[in-house]
Amino acid sequence: MRSLSADRLLEKLSRPELATLYTDLKAYAERALKEPMPSLSFRLYRQFSDTGERKAYEEAYFDRRGRLAAVAMLALDTARPDALQALEEMLWDVCGEYTWCLPAHLGTGEINQVDGNIDLFAAETVHMLAEIVNIHTERLDLLVIERVRSEAERRIFKPLYREQRKFHWQTADHNWSAVCGGCCGMAALLLLEDEFTLQESISHTVSCMNAFLSGYGEDGGCAEGIGYWVYGFGYYTYYAEMLREYSDGELDLLTGSKIAAIAAFPLRVHLSGGTYVNYSDSAEQEEIPSGLLSLLASRFGLQGDLPLHIPLFTDDSCHRWAHLLRNVMWSDPAVYGDEGAFRQAECGFIFQNLGWMIAKGSLDTPDTKRTNSTPLHVAISIKGGHNDEPHNHNDLGQFIIHCGGENILCDPGAGLYTQAYFAPGREQLFHISSSGHNVPLIEGKEQSSGRQAQAHVLEAKLAEDGGELNTTFDLTFAYPGAASLACYTRQFYWKMASGDSRNRAELRLIDRFQWKSRMVSLAERSSSVVSDSHAECSSVVERWMSRVQPEVVKCGNIRWQGVHGTVHMTYDANQWQVLTEGIDTVDHDNVPVKFYRTSLSWTGVIDETDVCIESSDLIETVCEVRFIIEPKMVETEVSMHE
Known part of the structure; x- marks a missing residue:
């Protein structure tokens, strides 16, 4: 030049x-x-x-x-x-x-x-x-x-x-x-x-x-x-x-x-x-x-x-x-690629240094074979790393579910840049706090800031064709304020359908919370200060963020209906109580935007025969959810997801 x-x-x-x-x-x-x-x-x-x-x-x-x-x-x-x-x-x-x-x-x-x-x-x-x-x-x-x-x-x-x-x-x-x-x-x-x-x-x-x-x-x-x-x-x-x-x-x-x-x-x-x-x-x-x-x-x-x-x-x-x-x-x-052709550059990638994992694939729709139209692109992305990165958000274990050009379970991205956005206490802001991400609140505590809050990768395996991704993080160090937490791991299992049933993808998420032998009483727990009002009696509140308003299909089944795809989530309603709420904020350009937060709360009542598993002096609470991603036009009976 x-x-x-x-x-x-x-x-x-x-x-x-x-x-x-x-x-x-x-x-x-x-x-x-x-x-x-x-x-x-x-x-x-x-x-x-x-x-x-x-x-x-x-x-x-x-x-x-x-x-x-x-x-x-x-x-x-x-x-x-x-x-x-x-x-x-x-x-x-x-x-x-x-x-x-x-x-x-x-x-x-x-x-x-x-x-x-x-x-x-x-x-x-x-x-x-x-x-x-x-x-x-x-x-x-x-x-x-x-x-x-x-x-x-x-x-x-x-x-x-x-x-x-x-x-x-x-x-x-x-x-x-x-x-x-x-x-x-x-x-x-x-x-x-x-x-x-x-x-x-x-x-x-x-x-x-x-x-x-x-x-x-x-x-x-x-x-x-x-x-x-x-x-x-x-x-x-x-x-x-x-x-x-x-x-x-x-x-x-x-x-x-x-x-x-x-x-x-x-x-x-x-x-x-x-x-x-x-x-x-x-x-x-x-x-x-x-x-x-x-x-x-x-x-x-x-x-x-x-x-x-x-x-x-x-x-x-x-x-x-x-x-x-x-x-x-x-x-x-x-x-540039041809918009009408399915030509993903790579079917997935693991950023070993960064701690990001991405898997991509495609789903057949009723029109794919009949009209030779473009398949529906789907993807999953998972984030590790640490909480002292440039432009950091406290988001270890965050994940995105993508379908048809849309992040249905999403990341809020950047908020409006103000003096407070880069000042001490910034981690309290919605876009930066873990409360704005698909990660849990544990004992009323959000994730902490700092290099010591790090996701330790225990497993990371990606199939060459992107059809399967298995990864496990140890996220214990993200929650130093959770006094009773001994260990917290988050596992992801992503799988694309194969053969003649290439019309769905599945993500299983398993969170395991191991508690120290002394459990906090319900009275003590309810007296603590908690940022979410609905979580005052809970040891764990799982959160899922979306720009799409969720629908409670029936007990234990929630649906997000995107433009081209649908995401169903199933969970154990006997152990977890659901709450959905709208959060009004503004984006980086000061344009109003609304997010919907879906929370699953564990009440803190421990039934060792049901909710918990004793292992030496630790007690374990498990939250397992399953996400099914399908083309929008496919009407699948809820029973298929159970």
Whole structure:
């Protein structure tokens, strides 16, 4: 991208597969030409330090970035001098901002915290300005170009490369090192004329990239989830390609088995229909930049099962220039799978380092053989790991049941980012707490935070065809507050139907709770403080989360009716009492969303002949449930599930 010409970029934009993107882009740009740039006022800037509110400032901030990016593309057309003039005004305006950082990344936002500070978005800004100036260098006013260079020097190059200030992200093992380091490094390759400082920037950026890679194991799994894979590894890739071009291929950061495994991550966590495993702060429906996916497919020979989709400019609320430009330049329809064919990239995968397990398969429907239509895709995903991961949720033992492009038993994903979301006590928030996940409440205690809260894998076996997955976790250390708990294990048995009965899949889940010899009396238990009101007299409350409202079919049988598939759950109603409740919250974009939590409560009355099994000085409580996944159109008698 160092020598990208405006003519070549305009030619790329004219390709048929980019027509919808270009229409969306032009509409945004035309609006930007008619309206003044939104102001980043003092009052907006102060909101975060005063109230913890960050959305209003960030909406204005990202709208400004979006207008600049869209107008920069519109200005490629030499018949639009109005767009070029507007581009110069916008570049000048962004150069005059008090800070390129977000207030949420500046503490209280005082001057000493602003001067020389570099966060994700200051880095993204300098990169965007550098590439826009590079593309339009022959037509922009020289004073605008010099101002961009001057602000890049003052805000980025001087503190980072010349003064060599230390920033926390330089050694981070997550997306910050790749995004901050990569963006500043790309801007340096484009703007710096001092060869000594340029070489310093390369050494610095490669060090940041190595820190980023240290957060990945050899399995290529991203603990932050698919959304942050896009962010972190996306910018890693963008810098790597620019560096390879700059060095005529001598410096290539996209080599080796570990990099190949990281590149394959989105295909391995894709379940079907553009829906992904979304642990941590990721969304189920994630926009994978088509340029990034195409480049990686080309470099590593990847063949995926994703349908062709080139994200619209307005799909990204942050309007990131790096994704936009590379979607235009690199998108290749040939690397995508055929939506009408069943071509899952892999039938399953165990991320040994990450502690994630995924199995995928397909079910026949009444129409599959008759009309040769696509089978119904189903999948299961299970999460281990620990509770001190980047963007951590307290979710050890969490699992997802997927059917027909929909996560029917689901993960809540990211909540709205506020000051409280990253502050002490964050584990009390719904999206982060174990109360928002498919894991139990034990003796009124949720899972704890911290590295010591770890899932120990006792067994993990996956059949080559993905048709069977058996795994067992020891999750005892996730519940240090449960005083009477001696041991807690969670077992999963996943099996796809075979032969002529390929119209169902089954997941058996067995939770075993072993208690210490001294059992808490019912009176003592009822006097304890419990977060769920219905669990005050319970030793265990199992929870299942879904966006689909559950139906109690009959005693011991619950059904979730999805768009294309149905999930039935059977359980022992003699031992476990059921409760369903709706939970209203907002998602990461502040859009209202409703989850339904289904709870199974054990009353705490121990009948050793029925509920418990004595083993030496330990008493065991068992919760076994069975989930049957079927196509929606198949009406199966409840008796089949019993």
